[in-house]
Amino acid sequence: MPAGFRVEASQEGPVFADASGMTLYKWPQHKLRNGYSGESPGSPACYEDVLTVTAGLMSPYPPGIRLPELEERKSCTDLWKPVTADEGAQEVGDWTVVERRDGARQWAYQEQPLYTSIKDQQPGDVLGGTRRRFGGDAPAKRVPVGPPSLHPPGFSIRSSFNGRMLATDRSQSIYSYEGDTAKSSNCRSDCLAKWKPVLAPSLAREQGEWSLLERSPGERQWVFRGKPLYTYILDSGTWSQQGSDEPGWDNVFTQVADSYPTSFRPQHTMVGDVLADSEGKTIYIYHCGExxxxxxxxxxxxxxxxxxxxxxxxxxxxxxxxxxxYVLAGDHEKATNRTWSIVWIDPRTGLFVAPQQEGALRVWAYRDRPVYTFAGDSAPGDVHGAGTGEWRGQRNGLKAIMLRDDFFRGTL
Incomplete structure (x- = not known):
């Protein structure tokens, strides 16, 4: 890693940061309905021009429509600061330098130009973007950049509202059993009809939080943080949580998400488990990209x-x-982490205002974005507002905060 950069812990896992601890982001190219947006490797596309019209990337909307509030609109570089490289900066491994159109030098990682977000205020903030995967109708999002995950070959990790979930490299969810220890597995005989041990290849070696358990001569099972690992044979899809319905079994997370407010609760619905308020009303978050x-x-x-x-x-x-x-925060409620915060909103404009300003609302926010309930949900477990808006809520609309999504796979 070049001088002037470091690694910070975040809710998206370890991320690269500048000397001030601000997270580094990339803007990978993304295929939309009528073309591409984002940056191709080695080619910066975020500049100081204030764009004034739509690009027509999302049919049926044509290009050339005037964008709203142009007098207030920012340029890309007003919001995303290029990470500049000094004249004498030396490339190191995956860290390279690309040239911007004005001749300025910009750092890139794995050929993707790097930026910081003006939304991030503290080391470890990831308020500017996410590694969570969205469908093809979603905008070309900015993504936090970090070092490779420290797991052996054959595994993968994906970010979710619950944390960073572990799976095989074929996206089969991985589970652990509360009755096991690092030195013994209690899943034998009949248990193996449902649970398949995650076996290590013959050349595998223990490393860090990863160890090995010999189940039988020549058969070794991966162990993570003292728990032998399994896949669930009855899982109906990838990245599933169905196996956690079995008593004593849990999905494995390399990092658990920050706790949501104590007045919130999980709520079972016909489409999966959602986050709900104290009355069981589903909580939604707004998504929007121009x-x-x-x-x-x-x-x-x-x-x-x-x-x-x-x-x-x-x-x-x-x-x-x-x-x-808006989901109002109680007078005595306090935020305990950076993921879930309490913000003051002018309900007439939807913008941040100073605390205690007349008419302002004190509301809960997820990663700085206010959360909502829907008047059309009349009973606990209703999700009538899920996917409201354009392209099932991905482009301009609201989606339920899903804690478990075994069926719709992000549609709601």
């Missing part, structure tokens, strides 16, 4: 609220508040 070539986000209270107000109330803030009320 159909501009720079794919700037519009889901944060420092950004234009035109799209959200149009989607939730036909431009009327009062209708939005009626149908999609």
């Amino acid at each position: 159909d501009s070539q720079d794919q700037l986000s519009c889901d944060h209270p420092t950004e234009t609220q035109v799209y959200r107000l149009a989607m939730c109330g036909a431009g009327d803030p009062e209708r939005c508040l009626e149908y999609w009320p």
